[in-house]
Amino acid sequence: xxxxxxxxxxxxxxxxxxxxxxxxxxxxxxxxxxxxxxxxxxxxxxxxxxxxxxxxxxxxxxxxxxxxxxxxxxxxxxxxxxxxxxxxxxxxxxxxxxxxxxxxxxxxxxxxxxxxxxxxxxxxxxxxxxxxxxxxxxxxxxxxxxxxxxxxxxxxxxxxxxxxxxxxxxxxxxxxxxxxxxxxxxxxxxxxxxxxxxxxxxxxxxxxxxxxxxxxxxxxxxxxxxxxxxxxxxxxxxxxxxxxxxxxxxxxxxxxx
Amino acid sequence: xxxxxxxxxxxxxxxxxxxxxxxxxxxxxxxxxxxxxxxxxxxxxxxxxxxxxxxxxxxxxxxxxxxxxxxxxxxxxxxxxxxxxxxxxxxxxxxxxxxxxxxxxxxxxxxxxxxxxxxxxxxxxxxxxxxxxxxxxxxxxxxxxxxxxxxxxxxxxxxxxxxxxxxxxxxxxxxxxxxxxxxxxxxxxxxxxxxxxxxxxxxxxxxxxxxxxxxxxxxxxxxxxxxxxxxxxxxxxxxxxxxxxxxxxxxxxxxxxxxxxxxxxxxxxxxxxxxxxxxxxxxxxxxxxxxxxxxxxxxxxxxxxxxxxxxxxxx
Numbered sequence: 001x002x003x004x005x006x007x008x009x010x011x012x013x014x015x016x017x018x019x020x021x022x023x024x025x026x027x028x029x030x031x032x033x034x035x036x037x038x039x040x041x042x043x044x045x046x047x048x049x050x051x052x053x054x055x056x057x058x059x060x061x062x063x064x065x066x067x068x069x070x071x072x073x074x075x076x077x078x079x080x081x082x083x084x085x086x087x088x089x090x091x092x093x094x095x096x097x098x099x100x101x102x103x104x105x106x107x108x109x110x111x112x113x114x115x116x117x118x119x120x121x122x123x124x125x126x127x128x129x130x131x132x133x134x135x136x137x138x139x140x141x142x143x144x145x146x147x148x149x150x151x152x153x154x155x156x157x158x159x160x161x162x163x164x165x166x167x168x169x170x171x172x173x174x175x176x177x178x179x180x181x182x183x184x185x186x187x188x189x190x191x192x193x194x195x196x197x198x199x200x201x202x203x204x205x206x207x208x209x210x211x212x213x214x215x216x217x218x219x220x221x222x223x224x225x226x227x228x229x230x231x232x233x234x235x236x237x238x239x240x241x242x243x244x245x246x247x248x249x250x251x252x253x254x255x256x257x
Numbered sequence: 258x259x260x261x262x263x264x265x266x267x268x269x270x271x272x273x274x275x276x277x278x279x280x281x282x283x284x285x286x287x288x289x290x291x292x293x294x295x296x297x298x299x300x301x302x303x304x305x306x307x308x309x310x311x312x313x314x315x316x317x318x319x320x321x322x323x324x325x326x327x328x329x330x331x332x333x334x335x336x337x338x339x340x341x342x343x344x345x346x347x348x349x350x351x352x353x354x355x356x357x358x359x360x361x362x363x364x365x366x367x368x369x370x371x372x373x374x375x376x377x378x379x380x381x382x383x384x385x386x387x388x389x390x391x392x393x394x395x396x397x398x399x400x401x402x403x404x405x406x407x408x409x410x411x412x413x414x415x416x417x418x419x420x421x422x423x424x425x426x427x428x429x430x431x432x433x434x435x436x437x438x439x440x441x442x443x444x445x446x447x448x449x450x451x452x453x454x455x456x457x458x459x460x461x462x463x464x465x466x467x468x469x470x471x472x473x474x475x476x477x478x479x480x481x482x483x484x485x486x487x488x489x490x491x492x493x494x495x496x497x498x499x500x501x502x503x504x505x506x507x508x509x510x511x512x513x514x515x516x517x518x519x520x521x522x523x524x525x526x527x528x529x530x531x532x533x534x535x536x537x538x539x540x541x542x543x544x545x546x547x548x549x550x551x552x553x554x555x556x557x558x559x560x561x562x563x564x565x566x567x568x569x570x571x572x
Binding site for chain 1: 259332439440442444445446447448451454455458459460461462463464465466469472
């Protein structure tokens, strides 16, 4: 029984803890993400969602607990090492390279996945090994026809799409998406939901998200994070009818909105 | 990213290189040996500025200790010469090896830090070297060391005369420009530029940026060290003073007013810096005042530096 469980989950988080001063940002989180699904983590502001993602990607070291990716502990690996192992992260605050073109951004992500970059002589701009793969992923998010645009001149929604294309261009096993819908309008959100459901058919996704419509239409599994603790993990339908969740999060957020 | 230059500014660059190439003939014809001297010096400092630009302009690593490598390169001529070793190949290899080693060690430490801390620690390391040479009585301490003869090379590439030394400098300049041009457009260069804009993001894309930045730092130091070998030969005299941190500050100024992150900018910066210094000091003894004012104006109003003005030609 345990064997099949292990084989089924790509990422398993075990009793993860992180304190900042006296605040328990991550409080004994245990979570398992099964292969091929979209697993969403929801929770109010300050619940520790980004902190959790940062620990998974290697940006922050947890105080205790363990993270297994693909059956092996990645706790000792740095950010770059985890990225190359197949765990790609997108950021809540858009962090694409504004000074470069869309294509250059995507090519950089492809380059990151292609072994070392101690190549000092051949120019990148006619490197088809990079450009072709990059274009494929830009096509997935619908940016291929604008690939020569400088990123600072495109809309916020398009920058978020580029962020997803870059995560894909790293050819990961699994994507960690930190609020992919952040700051988007209605129409841009629809577009992103479309893109993510396409991507989710092929890759495992763990996403943190505020937008409930997006979460309910995309996710297979939901975990609710409150004050650093996971108070429930279940299917979307179950979570929606869970009274504790209603009380502590869903109800509250509806009133506030 | 490194923007492709338009055709007009490329013509300006090539024209300038052509002029630099025939400059010794012009100066001989007009009988102006002093100008050849000034230009030789300008190009050596220009190469040093180009090497600093590789880490500062492209890589975002602001080093306030880069002249240490200029000094080490010069002492790699001076100290062997003190023991009557004049073989130029020995001088060159010694400079490359010493600069690479020193850059590897100090870079490994400095690059653990960011921003102001990186500036301070590079300055500290260069001051260390400065005081080491200041205390070496054997090699003249603060009186410096006279180099009685230039590095020896096979006859067809000797650097004995002022003109042949100039062509050595010009040759290294061309090689440096071409090398940097290729480097910043390669995969390696993209990683360096990317980590200037957002180092964290580069790591999350799978790049172990520390190793790339350290490599870039070492390359830059070696180029600066080679310029130092030429400087030692040019001045025939070396002293610790040329490694003082204020010199590193001047080098940063040259990179900024020329245009950080552009291929030719730092060369323009170095040349205009030295020529202005020279010209103003002819006019008045209070030239520092005017010079300072000009530098402030350049930084305030000349965004992107001299190179940015030139690329306006393409619009």
